[in-house]
Amino acid sequence: MNTPAKGRTEKDQRTRELAAIHAARRDLALDDESYRDLLWSITGQRSAADLNARQxxxxxxxxxRLGAKQRPRKRVAQHPGRPHNLDSVAQLQKIEAQLADMRLPWSYADAIARQQCxxxxxxxxxxxxxxxAVIAALHVEQKKRGMLAQLREILARxxxxxxxxxxxxKLKEGWQRRRVTLNRLINLLM
Structure with a gap:
């Protein structure tokens, strides 16, 4: 019986191999019929999804051998600093969503972790x-940015x-970063 971790590893391996097959198909510029004929000649199957690991x-x-290039696996994450354990920790996925919403790099969350923890x-x-705590800090930042955007719309109007x-x-320097001040200004100008 497979353990869950082993099952994920085999599934990940299958996914990587299928992706490599499709990348090789593009490299070789194989049309659908030629690709399926190649699969059939090697494995007796016409779809890569039906292949076992050996096939x-x-x-x-x-x-x-036909000329497809083997590409090294990219270790660079989609976003610089993206945690290696993102897929296994749901709270990191929440953090990623918050960062993406504000278009902030992972280094911003790292700075919060450094400061708070x-x-x-x-x-x-x-x-x-x-x-x-990092999620809460990012939520506060989202709130501040949303309030500042709302205030700027009112000012433009x-x-x-x-x-x-x-x-x-007579606002003090940095008032744009203070939620209480932003909230009072929004309520006053509405």
Missing amino acids: RRAVLDQMR GIERVAWLKEPQHLQ DGITEQQLTEKF
Whole structure:
């Protein structure tokens, strides 16, 4: 009986091999019929999805002999700093969604982890409360950005610049980062 971890590994291997077969098909510029004929001649199957591990490797070997290039597996994540354990920790996926929503790099979450937990990278956080603290901090940042965007829409509607607003209400430097101030201004100008 397979353990869950072993099952995931075999499934991941199958996925990588199928992707490699399809990449090799593109390299060789095989049309659908030629591709299926090649599969049939090697394995007796007409679809890569039906191949077992040995057959997938045989197909890949033959395609490489025919000139398909073997590409090294990319270790670079989609986003620089993306945690290696993203797929296994649901809270990291939430963090990724928050970062994507604000178009922020993973280094932003790493800075929060450093500041709040004393741990260099968000990927190294093990305690659920630490991950939750990063999620909460990102939520606060989302809220601030949303409020500032709303205030800027109001200012644009009324033809007021941020400089004029700052002078009129004698706002202190950095007021754009304070939720209480943003909330009061929005309520006042609505």
